[in-house]
Amino acid sequence: MTSFATPLTRLLGCRYPVISAGMGGPARAELAAAVSHASGFGLLGMLRESPELISREIAAVRAATDQPFGVNLIPSATDPALLAAELDVCLAARVPAICFFWEVVPEVLAKAKDAGTLVLYQVGSLEDALAAEKAGADVVIAQGIEAGGHVRARTGILTLLPEIVRHVRIPVVASGGFATGEGLVAALALGAAEFTAVRFPSPPTSLSLMTITNSAF
Helix, strand or coil, X not given: CCCCCCHHHHHHCCCCCXXXXXXXXXXCHXXXXXXXXXXXXXXXXXXXXXXXXXXXXXXXXXXXXXXXXXXEECHHHCCHHHHHHHHHHHHHCCXXXXXXXXXXXXXXXXXXXXXXXXXEEEECCHHHHHHHHHHCCCEEEXXXXXXXXXXXXXXXXXXXXXXXXXXXXXXXXXECCCCCHHHHHHHHHCCCCCCEEEEEECCCCCXXXXXXXXXXX
């Protein structure tokens, strides 16, 4: 893959426009570190995990690579006390970025921003994208119904992507349904700055045999 820079790769501090999905279970330190070490941007999937485990996973990523990475949390699916503890661990460890998903929770986003952490917010609608931008998110990830795992979207990415791009002023990452050159052309035409479709073989100690992430910048 030829290296190229975009406003988003510069913001994230990575070389290639690839973000691995922060899936609860499979997206542990081995996978996140491998993606970041390969010059993409790896995410740890830490849905409802203990602060102690999150601390260990962050340390494991840093032991494996000196490249930037992030942690994925889902505020609306996590007990408030546990979420506060998860976020405190991430902020104390000064992780480069935190990715939130599902409903926009402004006070949680604000806490991360106040600590100087880069915030990505995955959304499934224009309304959520606007709410994330208003709350201070640095990046929105537009998730279409084609995405795997937990899906918040109600429309396809080819409909959602241009709608969000037209209405927000922050970088937009498109997720779900891209796998071919034709998909690349479609994503570019609909407002994505770049497109990458990537299949990640999971490390031997990962919790799944294969993870597939479709991300477009």
